[in-house]
Amino acid sequence: AQKITQTQPGMFVQEKEAVTLDCTYDTSDPSYGLFWYKQPSSGEMIFLIYQGSYDQQNATEGRYSLNFQKARKSANLVISASQLGDSAMYFCAMREVNTGGFKTIFGAGTRLFVKA
Amino acid sequence: DVKVTQSSRYLVKRTGEKVFLECVQDMDHENMFWYRQDPGLGLRLIYFSYDVKMKEKGDIPEGYSVSREKKERFSLILESASTNQTSMYLCASYGTGYSPLHFGNGTRLTVT
Numbered sequence A: 001a002q003k004i005t006q007t008q009p010g011m012f013v014q015e016k017e018a019v020t021l022d023c024t025y026d027t028s029d030p031s032y033g034l035f036w037y038k039q040p041s042s043g044e045m046i047f048l049i050y051q052g053s054y055d056q057q058n059a060t061e062g063r064y065s066l067n068f069q070k071a072r073k074s075a076n077l078v079i080s081a082s083q084l085g086d087s088a089m090y091f092c093a094m095r096e097v098n099t100g101g102f103k104t105i106f107g108a109g110t111r112l113f114v115k116a
Numbered sequence B: 001d002v003k004v005t006q007s008s009r010y011l012v013k014r015t016g017e018k019v020f021l022e023c024v025q026d027m028d029h030e031n032m033f034w035y036r037q038d039p040g041l042g043l044r045l046i047y048f049s050y051d052v053k054m055k056e057k058g059d060i061p062e063g064y065s066v067s068r069e070k071k072e073r074f075s076l077i078l079e080s081a082s083t084n085q086t087s088m089y090l091c092a093s094y095g096t097g098y099s100p101l102h103f104g105n106g107t108r109l110t111v112t
Helices: none
Strands: A003-005 A010-014 A019-021 A024-026 A032-039 A046-052 A064-069 A074-079 A088-096 A104-106 A110-115 B004-006 B010-013 B019-025 B031-038 B042-049 B064-070 B073-078 B087-094 B107-111
Touching: A003 A088, A003 A104, A010 A019, A019 A110, A024 A074, A032 A064, A032 A074, A046 A064, A046 A074, A074 A088, A088 B042, A104 B042, B004 B087, B010 B019, B019 B031, B019 B087, B019 B107, B031 B064, B031 B073, B042 B064, B042 B073, B073 B087
Parallel strands: A010 A110, B010 B107
Antiparallel strands: A003 A024, A019 A074, A032 A046, A032 A088, A064 A074, A088 A104, A088 A110, B004 B019, B019 B073, B031 B042, B031 B087, B064 B073, B087 B107
16 A cells, blocks of 8 residues: 655754755655655645656755665655755655545645745 | 635534535546544545446445536535544546546534
8 A cells, every 4th residue: 555654843043054854755666656745834835846756866946955875765855955945844744646536645744944 | 727626615514414525527537535634543545436337336335325416516415424433635637547546625524
């Protein structure tokens, strides 16, 4: 069965430093996609980055990169040069297309606090 | 730009009332979803739909039903609201494959 685990309820990082948010997943489907979303205090959900299970290279989008370790079933989000505006909830999500019936499931989230 | 619109931002209902949460998307997406978000639990999938009149149960469907009569509209129904259904409800949609979900702004429902 699909499962996403985010083990860090809260994280602190100093402004301008890098931070890694952990995400592990469980699936028996060889074909799946992994997503990260940001939810600021305003409540909107913002898509950040996507990694496909067959992608050979780690995904990058600006200051965001995804450290994809397929054998370990982990998809950690790395934010470089943290900014105060990065303070938010971050959710890891997974979609299995073959066995998951189009659905996307989410982890419990990590709240990131960026300190000035 | 994709727009997913939820009809209410805040809603207060009484126990036992029938509650309708409406969601409309404007990008002809096949797939639509209802999640509830609770602190420490993340987003949990209630129901989803991959086509008109098609629906599938998510992980926590008990106490809820859905309706999708038109492609752009996906409604979540609480047949008899209970206090444990007080939560933030998020609607989302996507087109095909591994395209990202687009979310509405959420409806914060309080059942008293």
